[in-house]
Amino acid sequence: MATATAARPTARAPRRTFRPRTLVIAVCAWALAAVFLAPYLEMIVTALRPKSELRDRTYLPQHFEWANFVEVWKESTLGQNLQVSLVVAGGATLLVLLVSLPAAYCTARMRYRGRKLFLLLVLVTQMFQPTALLVGLYREFHQLDMLNSVWTLILANAAFNLAFAVWILTAYIGSIPPELEEAAMVDGTSRFGAMVKVTLPLALPGVVTTVIFTFISAWNEFVMGLTLTTEPDKQPLTVGINNFIGAYTVEWNYLFAASVVAIVPVVVLFAFIERHVVSGLTAGSVK
Incomplete structure (x- = not known):
């Protein structure tokens, strides 16, 4: 009886063995991350460097000048430029979604004459560069009297990002089985209701990809903002930052301080939609 009820040996967790390959991969990953993060670190250090130490060869300043971030707001139109960029990027993203979602849904679900020609024309418009059409x-x-207007920048940025959005959303919506919408319509839901309640939630990774691409593209746009706006307080942030570069001198501390401010909205955007980005990258990997 004692032999039958003998305690069984407890299972031990497998010991991790040291592998040189793992160490090499980790070192390479950290080295690659350092290469990509070094410019951002240099930007932050220069933004906090006093004007008297800009030409010093030391990597870190003797003391950090936090007042650079305050003075850059007082001595320039950075606040107005930041507001213009937020309105332009947000408005262009919203306009692209409002136009591309119905277009992509109709293209993915309906079969009509000229469908392939429409997709080809959409792809051709993506080949045009803004500089070629300036x-x-x-x-x-100018003839419409719309220069120095936020709406001008919204329309221009939305137009150049619309083709990519239609292609991305068409591919995502086309991968969703139409039987799901048909089941919803059998239960009494209209086609529009089926699109909103069934298709769009499933196509959320594609929508998030469109939002990221459109917002960043409109946020980083420079040439159209420089050409279509001339008043300093109505220019986007990319053009406002360029104003710190003079003909003979460059205010490096203010330039990099404004650059640090410029990357904050993009970082915040990624922080909010990171989980949707990850789900979009892994969508379809498990059946």
Whole structure:
């Protein structure tokens, strides 16, 4: 009886063995991360460097000048430029979603004559660069008396990002089985209701990809903002930062302080939608 009820040996967790390959991969990963993070670190250090130490060869300043972030707001139109960029990037993203979602849904779900030609034309428009159309855009908005307007930048940025959004959303919506919408419509839901309640939640990774691409593209846009706006307080942030570069001198501390401010909204955007980005990258990997 004692032999039958003998205590069984407890299972031990497998011991982790040291592998040189793992160490090499970790070192390479940290080295690659350091290469990509070094410019941002240099930007932050220079933004906190006093003007008297800008030409010093030391990597770190003797003392940090936090007042640079305060003075850059007082001595420039950075606040207005930041507001313009937020309105332009947000407005362009919203306009692209409002137009591309119905277009992508119709293209993915309906079969009609000229469907492939429509997709081809959408792809062709993506090949045009804004710099090649600047003269025409300037003359058009000048005749419409829409220069130095936020709406001008919203329309221009939305137009150049619309093609990519239609292609991405068409691919995502086309991968969703239409039987799910048909089941919802059998239960009494309209086609629009099925699209909103069934298709769009499943296509959320594609929507998030569109939002990220459009927002960052509109946020980083420089050439159209420089051409279509001339008043300093109505220019986007990318153009406002460029104003710290003079003909003979460059205010490096203010330039990098404004650059640090410029990356904050993008970091905040990624912090809020990071989980949707990860789900979009792994969508379809498990059946």
